[in-house]
Amino acid sequence: MSRKQAELKLDEKQKPKEEWGNGLEFLFSCISLSVGLGNIWRFPYIAFQNGGGTFVIPYLIALLVIGRPVYYLEISLGQFRGGGALRAFDLAPLLKGVAAGQVLATGASITYYSSIMALTLRFLLASFSAELPWSSCRPSWGSDCHDVSAANASGKMSPAQLYFEREILHELPNLDDGVGVPNWQLVACLAVAWLIIGAVLIRGIKSSGKAAYFLGVFPYVVLLVLLLRAVTLPGACSGIVYFFKPQWKELLNPLVWYAAVTQVFFSLAICFGTVITYASYNNFHRNVYNDIVIITTMDSCSSIIAGCITFGILGNLAKQTGITDIGSVVKGGTGLAFISYPEAIAKFEYVPQALAAPSAWAPASYASSATNLANVPAPAGPSLALSLHSALV
Numbered sequence: 343m344s345r346k347q348a349e350l351k352l353d354e355k356q357k358p359k360e361e362w363g364n365g366l367e368f369l370f371s372c373i374s375l376s377v378g379l380g381n382i383w384r385f386p387y388i389a390f391q392n393g394g395g396t397f398v399i400p401y402l403i404a405l406l407v408i409g410r411p412v413y414y415l416e417i418s419l420g421q422f423r424g425g426g427a428l429r430a431f432d433l434a435p436l437l438k439g440v441a442a443g444q445v446l447a448t449g450a451s452i453t454y455y456s457s458i459m460a461l462t463l464r465f466l467l468a469s470f471s472a473e474l475p476w477s478s479c480r481p482s483w484g485s486d487c488h489d490v491s492a493a494n495a496s497g498k499m500s501p502a503q504l505y506f507e508r509e510i511l512h513e514l515p516n517l518d519d520g521v522g523v524p525n526w527q528l529v530a531c532l533a534v535a536w537l538i539i540g541a542v543l544i545r546g547i548k549s550s551g552k553a554a555y556f557l558g559v560f561p562y563v564v565l566l567v568l569l570l571r572a573v574t575l576p577g578a579c580s581g582i583v584y585f586f587k588p589q590w591k592e593l594l595n596p597l598v599w600y601a602a603v604t605q606v607f608f609s610l611a612i613c614f615g616t617v618i619t620y621a622s623y624n625n626f627h628r629n630v631y632n633d634i635v636i637i638t639t640m641d642s643c644s645s646i647i648a649g650c651i652t653f654g655i656l657g658n659l660a661k662q663t664g665i666t667d668i669g670s671v672v673k674g675g676t677g678l679a680f681i682s683y684p685e686a687i688a689k690f691e692y693v694p695q696a697l698a699a700p701s702a703w704a705p706a707s708y709a710s711s712a713t714n715l716a717n718v719p720a721p722a723g724p725s726l727a728l729s730l731h732s733a734l735v
Contacts, residue, residue, distance in 0.1 A: 360547060361623050365633075367551035368624060370558035372637050375616060376413075377558075379458060380609030381644040382565065386652035387678035388605050390669070392598045394653065395588035400602035402642065409606040410638045416612055417630050420621030427615030430622070444615035451614065456539065460532040461680060464510055467531075469687075476505035477688040483508065488663065500659055502685040506677055547623055565647050572654035572686050581657020584668040585649050609641055648679075655682040 362368040389397045423430040431441040468475050479487035479501050488498035507513045512525055542553050572578055592598055607613055624630065653668070660671045 361625060362547060363551050365628070367547070367554060368620065368628075369633050369636065370554035371547075371551060372617070372620060372633065373640055374554050374557035375620070376610045376637050377641050377644045378609075378611075379455060380605070380611070381641065382561070382648040383458065383679040384608060385605060385645040386649050386682065388601055389585065389649055390652070390656075390678055392601050393589050393592050394585045394668070396590075396592040396595075396598055397602060398586065398646075398649070399588055399593065400599045401605055401645070404599070404603045404606045405610075405638065405642055408603060409610050409612065409641075410634065412612045413610055413617065413638060414631070414634050416617040417621040417624075417634060420618035421624045421626065421628065421630065423618075424622050424626070426619045426622065430618050441615065444613060448614045448616060452539075456532060456535045459535040459538075460528055461510065463531040463534055464528060465680070465684065467527075474684075474688050475509065476502040476684045479504075498663065500662075500681070500685060502688060503681045505684070506680045510680070511677070562644075565644070565651070568651050568683065568686050569647055569654075572651045572658075575654060575658040575686075577657040577659075577661030578654035579657065580660065581653040581655065581668055582650055584657070585653035609645065610638065651686065652678065652682040655685050659685065 362371075385401075389401075419430050419433075423433070427441040427444050428438065431437050483501075483504050486499055487501055487504050510528075512522070514522070573582070611617060621630070656668050656671050660666070660668050663671065665671055
């Protein structure tokens with residue numbers, strides 16, 4: 343090794359490691375990462391697909407038995423090693439492939455979350471209209487739509503569901519004529535989503551740490567307002583009972599437990615390498631036990647709140663349409679939250695746009711913070727490329 347290389351290496355060792363501005367920045371960053379789309383978007387539709395209350399019991403068990411210990415392990419590992427996922431696994435070179443797999447999984451998740459963020463931004467723009475476009479039926483929807491004044495709504499769909507499927511996604515009944523061309527509005531929203539991601543990440547923890555104060559708190563304000571409105575809707579109680587009342591025989595179904603464990607990993611963002619990178623910017627002697635208890639508790643509480651909102655709205659829709667089975671009110675799947683939340687907002691009698699804008703922004707904020715999966719902090723330099731490089735090593 344030459345003298346110049348030795349001096350550079352010495353300077354590198356002497357250079358102090360960048361750390362979070364304070365403990366709250368780390369705490370709120372982890373909250374905005376772990377408590378996000380996995381809770382307010384994914385949890386309700388997974389619970390809906392797996393029998394409501396039947397899913398909640400294995401989810402809470404998996405959270406305590408698997409989620410919290412693994413979260414503790416990852417934070418301890420990152421804080422001890424002081425580096426990203428690949429560097430952390432230097433402890434066991436045989437497992438370096440696991441670290442590389444985590445980085446690849448993170449990249450895939452970012453592209454997926456960005457698409458969800460684009461949809462929320464599309465709703466955000468639509469909420470600025472004089473009347474919420476999903477609050478009433480449109481002539482182009484024909485007889486498939488029902489509103490509150492419909493005498494017989496059985497077998498029909500709500501305006502919110504039709505708006506999402508036909509005006510946002512532009513779903514086709516079949517692919518006989520091909521998949522069509524990309525919708526320019528969604529393409530523009532996706533571009534804006536990536537710009538937001540870049541703005542959050544551009545200066546590493548200097549920018550993301552400050553953004554975490556907003557990203558970790560504001561969505562809860564919106565969630566609580568939606569919860570208060572959802573539980574006061576006619577028929578909401580039947581939906582919430584469905585959410586909490588388990589079908590005991592389904593607890594023997596291994597697929598329900600599989601979905602619960604998957605949801606825990608997805609919502610806490612564990613085994614993605616992200617938590618390891620976050621913890622690497624902690625003080626080496628920081629006691630993180632209380633942080634882990636707070637983060638995992640808020641994660642489960644957020645999921646329960648989101649479930650109550652969604653199933654309360656489903657109970658209301660069931661009463662309107664005359665359907666007794668909550669599980670068959672709407673089509674399940676990834677779009678469930680984009681139907682239930684707008685449906686709740688449209689129920690506000692006074693200026694629903696005032697809540698529609700921040701409500702659309704709440705999941706977008708969560709998606710932006712979830713792109714901390716990218717993984718945010720950079721030890722030195724303002725460039726985004728350095729930020730991403732630091733996440734890898």
